[in-house]
Amino acid sequence: MWPVRGGFVTRLRPSCKPDEPMSSVGGAEEGDVHPAYLVKGDDPSLVGEAVRGLIAELVGARDPALVVEEHGGSSSDPVDVTALLDALVTPPFITDRRVVVLREAGRLVAGDVACLLPWLEDPSPGVVLVLASGGGTVPATLVKTVQRSGAVVDTVVGTGRARDAWFRDRIATAGVNLDPRASRRLAAHLGSDMSRLDGVMSTLTAAYGAGARISEADLEPFLGQAGALAPWDLTDAIDSGDTAGSLAVLRRLLGPAGFHPLAVLSVLHRHYQAMLRMDGEEPVSSEEAAGILGIRSSFVARKATDQSKRLGRSRLRQAIVLLGEADVDIRGATALAPEAVVELLVSRLSRLSHVRAASGGG
Secondary structure (H helix, E strand, C coil): CCCCCCCCCEECCCCCCCCCCCCEECCCCCCCCCCEEEEECCCHHHHHHHHHHHHHHHHCCCCHHHHEEEECCCCCCCCCHHHHHHHHHCCCCCCCCEEEEECCHHHCCHHHHHHHHHHHHCCCCCEEEEEECCCCCCCHHHHHHHHHHCEEEECCCCCHHHHHHHHHHHHHCCCCEECHHHHHHHHHHHCCCHHHHHHHHHHHHHHHCCCCEECHHHHHHHCCCCCCCCHHHHHHHHHCCCHHHHHHHHHHHCCCCCCCHHHHHHHHHHHHHHHHHHCCCCCCCHHHHHHHHCCCCHHHHHHHHHHHHHHHHHHHHHHHHHHHHHHHHHHHHCCCCHHHHHHHHHHHHHHHHHHHHHHCCC
Protein backbone atom coordinates (compact mmCIF):
# COMPACT_ATOMS: atom_id res chain seq x y z
CA MET A 1 0.00 0.00 0.00
CA TRP A 2 0.90 3.65 -0.03
CA PRO A 3 1.66 6.15 2.77
CA VAL A 4 -1.27 7.87 4.53
CA ARG A 5 -2.68 10.80 6.22
CA GLY A 6 -5.98 11.84 7.74
CA GLY A 7 -7.93 12.03 10.97
CA PHE A 8 -11.53 12.00 12.14
CA VAL A 9 -13.26 15.24 11.17
CA THR A 10 -16.81 16.40 11.69
CA ARG A 11 -17.63 18.44 8.63
CA LEU A 12 -20.35 20.72 7.34
CA ARG A 13 -21.94 20.03 3.96
CA PRO A 14 -19.69 21.63 1.31
CA SER A 15 -20.59 24.51 -0.95
CA CYS A 16 -19.75 24.54 -4.67
CA LYS A 17 -18.18 27.95 -4.27
CA PRO A 18 -14.38 27.82 -4.04
CA ASP A 19 -14.25 30.92 -1.86
CA GLU A 20 -16.43 29.31 0.84
CA PRO A 21 -14.14 26.90 2.74
CA MET A 22 -15.58 23.81 4.38
CA SER A 23 -15.41 23.97 8.15
CA SER A 24 -13.95 21.13 10.17
CA VAL A 25 -13.00 20.29 13.69
CA GLY A 26 -10.45 18.12 15.23
CA GLY A 27 -8.74 14.86 14.52
CA ALA A 28 -5.72 12.66 15.04
CA GLU A 29 -3.75 11.11 12.20
CA GLU A 30 -4.68 7.52 11.36
CA GLY A 31 -4.84 5.05 8.48
CA ASP A 32 -2.43 3.75 5.87
CA VAL A 33 -3.64 5.14 2.54
CA HIS A 34 -3.72 8.40 0.61
CA PRO A 35 -7.00 10.35 0.69
CA ALA A 36 -7.16 10.52 -3.11
CA TYR A 37 -5.93 8.56 -6.13
CA LEU A 38 -6.06 9.39 -9.82
CA VAL A 39 -5.77 6.45 -12.22
CA LYS A 40 -4.93 7.76 -15.67
CA GLY A 41 -3.98 6.30 -19.03
CA ASP A 42 -4.87 6.10 -22.69
CA ASP A 43 -6.26 2.55 -22.71
CA PRO A 44 -9.68 2.27 -21.00
CA SER A 45 -9.20 -1.44 -20.29
CA LEU A 46 -5.87 -0.86 -18.51
CA VAL A 47 -7.36 2.04 -16.55
CA GLY A 48 -10.32 -0.13 -15.56
CA GLU A 49 -8.05 -2.99 -14.53
CA ALA A 50 -5.92 -0.66 -12.39
CA VAL A 51 -9.02 0.84 -10.76
CA ARG A 52 -10.35 -2.62 -9.91
CA GLY A 53 -7.03 -3.61 -8.38
CA LEU A 54 -6.78 -0.37 -6.41
CA ILE A 55 -10.33 -0.69 -5.07
CA ALA A 56 -9.69 -4.30 -4.05
CA GLU A 57 -6.55 -3.23 -2.19
CA LEU A 58 -8.33 -0.35 -0.46
CA VAL A 59 -11.32 -2.50 0.52
CA GLY A 60 -9.24 -5.43 1.76
CA ALA A 61 -11.30 -7.83 3.88
CA ARG A 62 -14.13 -5.32 4.34
CA ASP A 63 -17.58 -5.75 2.79
CA PRO A 64 -17.51 -3.85 -0.55
CA ALA A 65 -21.26 -3.15 -0.24
CA LEU A 66 -20.56 -1.09 2.89
CA VAL A 67 -17.33 0.49 1.68
CA VAL A 68 -17.56 1.36 -2.02
CA GLU A 69 -19.78 4.04 -3.60
CA GLU A 70 -19.59 4.68 -7.35
CA HIS A 71 -20.35 7.88 -9.27
CA GLY A 72 -20.16 9.08 -12.88
CA GLY A 73 -20.33 5.71 -14.62
CA SER A 74 -22.13 7.06 -17.69
CA SER A 75 -20.13 8.59 -20.50
CA SER A 76 -23.09 10.76 -21.58
CA ASP A 77 -24.67 12.11 -18.38
CA PRO A 78 -22.98 15.05 -16.64
CA VAL A 79 -21.13 14.37 -13.41
CA ASP A 80 -23.31 15.13 -10.38
CA VAL A 81 -20.65 16.88 -8.34
CA THR A 82 -23.07 17.69 -5.51
CA ALA A 83 -23.84 13.99 -4.98
CA LEU A 84 -20.12 13.25 -5.18
CA LEU A 85 -19.33 15.83 -2.49
CA ASP A 86 -22.11 14.49 -0.29
CA ALA A 87 -20.50 11.05 -0.54
CA LEU A 88 -17.06 12.46 0.28
CA VAL A 89 -18.18 14.16 3.49
CA THR A 90 -20.33 11.24 4.71
CA PRO A 91 -18.36 9.35 7.40
CA PRO A 92 -17.88 5.58 7.09
CA PHE A 93 -20.80 3.58 8.57
CA ILE A 94 -20.26 0.24 10.34
CA THR A 95 -16.74 0.23 8.92
CA ASP A 96 -13.55 2.26 9.22
CA ARG A 97 -13.28 3.26 5.54
CA ARG A 98 -15.34 4.54 2.64
CA VAL A 99 -14.07 4.40 -0.95
CA VAL A 100 -15.78 6.88 -3.27
CA VAL A 101 -15.11 6.15 -6.96
CA LEU A 102 -15.63 8.69 -9.74
CA ARG A 103 -15.61 7.20 -13.23
CA GLU A 104 -15.03 9.30 -16.35
CA ALA A 105 -13.13 11.98 -14.43
CA GLY A 106 -12.11 13.52 -17.74
CA ARG A 107 -15.63 14.92 -18.03
CA LEU A 108 -15.14 17.18 -15.01
CA VAL A 109 -15.22 20.86 -15.94
CA ALA A 110 -13.45 23.75 -14.22
CA GLY A 111 -16.45 24.47 -11.97
CA ASP A 112 -16.57 20.83 -10.82
CA VAL A 113 -12.88 20.89 -9.98
CA ALA A 114 -13.32 24.12 -8.00
CA CYS A 115 -15.93 22.29 -5.92
CA LEU A 116 -13.59 19.34 -5.26
CA LEU A 117 -10.44 21.29 -4.41
CA PRO A 118 -11.46 22.27 -0.83
CA TRP A 119 -12.11 18.61 0.01
CA LEU A 120 -8.83 17.51 -1.55
CA GLU A 121 -6.97 20.13 0.47
CA ASP A 122 -8.71 19.01 3.69
CA PRO A 123 -10.10 15.48 3.13
CA SER A 124 -12.48 13.64 5.42
CA PRO A 125 -10.77 11.00 7.55
CA GLY A 126 -11.63 7.45 6.62
CA VAL A 127 -12.81 8.48 3.14
CA VAL A 128 -10.76 7.74 0.02
CA LEU A 129 -11.51 9.24 -3.40
CA VAL A 130 -10.57 7.22 -6.48
CA LEU A 131 -10.71 9.14 -9.75
CA ALA A 132 -10.65 7.10 -12.97
CA SER A 133 -9.67 9.03 -16.10
CA GLY A 134 -11.85 8.81 -19.18
CA GLY A 135 -14.35 10.90 -21.08
CA GLY A 136 -11.73 13.50 -22.00
CA THR A 137 -8.71 15.16 -20.41
CA VAL A 138 -8.56 15.36 -16.63
CA PRO A 139 -8.12 19.07 -15.72
CA ALA A 140 -4.49 19.91 -14.92
CA THR A 141 -5.46 21.61 -11.63
CA LEU A 142 -7.03 18.39 -10.41
CA VAL A 143 -4.02 16.32 -11.43
CA LYS A 144 -1.61 18.64 -9.61
CA THR A 145 -3.74 18.68 -6.47
CA VAL A 146 -3.95 14.88 -6.35
CA GLN A 147 -0.20 14.65 -6.93
CA ARG A 148 0.34 16.93 -3.98
CA SER A 149 -2.06 15.34 -1.51
CA GLY A 150 -2.54 11.83 -2.86
CA ALA A 151 -1.16 9.57 -5.57
CA VAL A 152 -1.38 9.30 -9.36
CA VAL A 153 -1.37 5.82 -10.90
CA ASP A 154 -0.19 5.98 -14.52
CA THR A 155 -1.28 2.99 -16.63
CA VAL A 156 0.38 4.18 -19.86
CA VAL A 157 2.49 1.34 -21.22
CA GLY A 158 4.91 3.64 -23.00
CA THR A 159 7.05 2.82 -26.02
CA GLY A 160 10.41 1.27 -26.76
CA ARG A 161 12.35 0.37 -23.65
CA ALA A 162 9.57 1.58 -21.37
CA ARG A 163 7.10 -0.81 -23.02
CA ASP A 164 9.63 -3.66 -22.84
CA ALA A 165 10.18 -3.03 -19.13
CA TRP A 166 6.43 -2.85 -18.49
CA PHE A 167 5.93 -6.13 -20.32
CA ARG A 168 8.71 -7.89 -18.39
CA ASP A 169 7.35 -6.68 -15.06
CA ARG A 170 3.83 -7.93 -15.87
CA ILE A 171 4.81 -11.40 -17.00
CA ALA A 172 7.22 -11.73 -14.06
CA THR A 173 4.28 -11.48 -11.65
CA ALA A 174 1.91 -13.71 -13.67
CA GLY A 175 0.83 -17.19 -12.66
CA VAL A 176 2.99 -18.99 -15.24
CA ASN A 177 6.57 -18.65 -16.49
CA LEU A 178 7.20 -17.90 -20.17
CA ASP A 179 10.49 -19.13 -21.61
CA PRO A 180 12.45 -16.46 -23.58
CA ARG A 181 11.13 -17.52 -27.00
CA ALA A 182 7.54 -17.54 -25.77
CA SER A 183 8.02 -14.14 -24.15
CA ARG A 184 9.35 -12.60 -27.37
CA ARG A 185 6.57 -14.23 -29.40
CA LEU A 186 3.86 -12.87 -27.09
CA ALA A 187 5.30 -9.35 -27.06
CA ALA A 188 5.55 -9.29 -30.87
CA HIS A 189 2.04 -10.71 -31.27
CA LEU A 190 0.36 -8.23 -28.92
CA GLY A 191 2.17 -5.23 -30.40
CA SER A 192 0.69 -2.08 -28.90
CA ASP A 193 -2.42 -3.94 -27.68
CA MET A 194 -0.95 -4.70 -24.25
CA SER A 195 -4.36 -4.54 -22.57
CA ARG A 196 -4.79 -8.17 -23.67
CA LEU A 197 -1.70 -9.36 -21.80
CA ASP A 198 -3.34 -10.16 -18.46
CA GLY A 199 -6.14 -12.05 -20.20
CA VAL A 200 -3.66 -14.23 -22.09
CA MET A 201 -1.64 -14.89 -18.93
CA SER A 202 -4.78 -15.77 -16.94
CA THR A 203 -5.87 -18.19 -19.66
CA LEU A 204 -2.44 -19.83 -19.68
CA THR A 205 -2.57 -20.20 -15.90
CA ALA A 206 -6.01 -21.83 -16.09
CA ALA A 207 -4.89 -24.17 -18.88
CA TYR A 208 -1.48 -25.27 -17.60
CA GLY A 209 -1.66 -24.57 -13.88
CA ALA A 210 0.08 -22.03 -11.65
CA GLY A 211 3.85 -22.08 -11.92
CA ALA A 212 3.95 -23.96 -15.24
CA ARG A 213 6.75 -23.17 -17.67
CA ILE A 214 5.31 -22.14 -21.04
CA SER A 215 7.11 -22.74 -24.32
CA GLU A 216 6.37 -21.02 -27.61
CA ALA A 217 4.47 -24.13 -28.74
CA ASP A 218 2.40 -24.06 -25.52
CA LEU A 219 1.61 -20.39 -26.06
CA GLU A 220 0.63 -20.54 -29.74
CA PRO A 221 -2.97 -21.88 -29.37
CA PHE A 222 -3.88 -19.07 -26.96
CA LEU A 223 -2.62 -16.06 -28.93
CA GLY A 224 -5.76 -15.17 -30.86
CA GLN A 225 -5.77 -12.28 -33.34
CA ALA A 226 -2.58 -10.27 -33.64
CA GLY A 227 -2.67 -6.93 -31.87
CA ALA A 228 -2.19 -3.54 -33.47
CA LEU A 229 1.21 -1.98 -33.98
CA ALA A 230 2.35 1.61 -33.66
CA PRO A 231 3.66 3.62 -36.65
CA TRP A 232 7.14 3.83 -35.12
CA ASP A 233 7.37 0.03 -35.24
CA LEU A 234 7.35 0.40 -39.03
CA THR A 235 9.88 3.25 -39.19
CA ASP A 236 12.18 1.49 -36.71
CA ALA A 237 12.13 -1.67 -38.83
CA ILE A 238 12.84 0.33 -42.00
CA ASP A 239 15.69 2.24 -40.34
CA SER A 240 17.28 -1.03 -39.25
CA GLY A 241 17.29 -2.27 -42.87
CA ASP A 242 15.09 -5.27 -42.01
CA THR A 243 13.03 -5.67 -45.17
CA ALA A 244 11.16 -8.80 -44.08
CA GLY A 245 10.41 -7.30 -40.69
CA SER A 246 9.31 -4.01 -42.26
CA LEU A 247 6.85 -5.78 -44.55
CA ALA A 248 5.50 -7.85 -41.67
CA VAL A 249 4.85 -4.69 -39.64
CA LEU A 250 3.30 -2.96 -42.67
CA ARG A 251 0.84 -5.84 -43.18
CA ARG A 252 -0.18 -5.60 -39.51
CA LEU A 253 -0.72 -1.85 -39.89
CA LEU A 254 -2.82 -2.42 -43.01
CA GLY A 255 -4.96 -5.03 -41.23
CA PRO A 256 -8.78 -4.95 -40.97
CA ALA A 257 -8.89 -2.15 -38.38
CA GLY A 258 -5.58 -0.61 -39.38
CA PHE A 259 -4.12 2.20 -41.45
CA HIS A 260 -5.11 3.28 -44.94
CA PRO A 261 -2.11 3.24 -47.35
CA LEU A 262 -2.25 7.05 -47.53
CA ALA A 263 -1.97 7.21 -43.73
CA VAL A 264 1.12 4.97 -43.90
CA LEU A 265 2.56 7.24 -46.57
CA SER A 266 1.94 10.26 -44.34
CA VAL A 267 3.83 8.59 -41.48
CA LEU A 268 6.78 7.87 -43.77
CA HIS A 269 6.75 11.43 -45.19
CA ARG A 270 7.02 12.92 -41.69
CA HIS A 271 9.75 10.47 -40.76
CA TYR A 272 11.97 11.26 -43.73
CA GLN A 273 11.23 14.98 -43.68
CA ALA A 274 12.57 15.08 -40.11
CA MET A 275 15.76 13.34 -41.26
CA LEU A 276 16.06 15.71 -44.22
CA ARG A 277 15.62 18.69 -41.89
CA MET A 278 18.55 17.46 -39.77
CA ASP A 279 20.78 16.84 -42.79
CA GLY A 280 23.76 19.15 -42.74
CA GLU A 281 23.06 20.48 -39.24
CA GLU A 282 26.05 20.92 -36.98
CA PRO A 283 26.22 18.43 -34.07
CA VAL A 284 23.49 19.38 -31.62
CA SER A 285 22.01 17.94 -28.45
CA SER A 286 18.79 15.93 -28.50
CA GLU A 287 16.95 18.90 -26.96
CA GLU A 288 18.30 21.29 -29.61
CA ALA A 289 17.32 18.83 -32.34
CA ALA A 290 13.79 18.70 -30.93
CA GLY A 291 13.67 22.50 -31.10
CA ILE A 292 14.82 22.48 -34.73
CA LEU A 293 12.17 19.91 -35.63
CA GLY A 294 9.46 21.63 -33.57
CA ILE A 295 8.65 18.51 -31.55
CA ARG A 296 8.61 17.75 -27.83
CA SER A 297 10.37 14.39 -27.78
CA SER A 298 14.16 14.63 -27.61
CA PHE A 299 14.26 10.84 -28.09
CA VAL A 300 12.48 11.06 -31.46
CA ALA A 301 14.68 13.98 -32.45
CA ARG A 302 17.82 12.03 -31.64
CA LYS A 303 16.63 9.09 -33.73
CA ALA A 304 15.99 11.41 -36.69
CA THR A 305 19.44 12.97 -36.31
CA ASP A 306 21.26 9.65 -36.06
CA GLN A 307 19.41 8.05 -38.97
CA SER A 308 19.99 11.14 -41.11
CA LYS A 309 23.73 10.74 -40.58
CA ARG A 310 23.61 7.01 -41.25
CA LEU A 311 21.76 7.41 -44.56
CA GLY A 312 23.64 10.43 -45.85
CA ARG A 313 22.41 13.10 -48.24
CA SER A 314 22.39 10.98 -51.39
CA ARG A 315 20.22 8.21 -49.96
CA LEU A 316 17.96 10.69 -48.22
CA ARG A 317 17.27 12.29 -51.58
CA GLN A 318 16.54 8.85 -53.05
CA ALA A 319 14.08 8.20 -50.23
CA ILE A 320 12.26 11.50 -50.84
CA VAL A 321 12.00 10.69 -54.56
CA LEU A 322 10.58 7.24 -53.74
CA LEU A 323 8.01 8.81 -51.41
CA GLY A 324 6.92 11.28 -54.07
CA GLU A 325 6.55 8.56 -56.69
CA ALA A 326 4.53 6.39 -54.29
CA ASP A 327 2.25 9.33 -53.49
CA VAL A 328 1.45 9.81 -57.18
CA ASP A 329 1.01 6.05 -57.73
CA ILE A 330 -1.41 5.65 -54.81
CA ARG A 331 -3.54 8.44 -56.28
CA GLY A 332 -3.99 6.60 -59.56
CA ALA A 333 -0.83 6.94 -61.67
CA THR A 334 -0.46 3.15 -61.72
CA ALA A 335 -2.77 0.15 -61.90
CA LEU A 336 -1.23 -1.29 -58.74
CA ALA A 337 -3.42 -1.46 -55.65
CA PRO A 338 -2.49 1.14 -52.99
CA GLU A 339 -1.43 -1.67 -50.62
CA ALA A 340 0.99 -3.00 -53.24
CA VAL A 341 2.40 0.51 -53.78
CA VAL A 342 3.25 0.97 -50.10
CA GLU A 343 4.68 -2.56 -49.88
CA LEU A 344 7.02 -1.75 -52.75
CA LEU A 345 7.91 1.59 -51.17
CA VAL A 346 8.68 0.03 -47.78
CA SER A 347 10.84 -2.63 -49.45
CA ARG A 348 12.86 0.03 -51.28
CA LEU A 349 13.24 2.28 -48.23
CA SER A 350 14.39 -0.56 -46.01
CA ARG A 351 16.80 -1.61 -48.74
CA LEU A 352 18.34 1.87 -48.67
CA SER A 353 18.93 1.51 -44.94
CA HIS A 354 20.19 -2.06 -45.33
CA VAL A 355 22.74 -1.13 -48.00
CA ARG A 356 23.82 1.83 -45.90
CA ALA A 357 24.28 -0.34 -42.82
CA ALA A 358 26.17 -2.99 -44.80
CA SER A 359 28.50 -0.43 -46.42
CA GLY A 360 29.10 1.24 -43.04
CA GLY A 361 30.09 4.48 -44.71
CA GLY A 362 28.95 7.78 -46.13
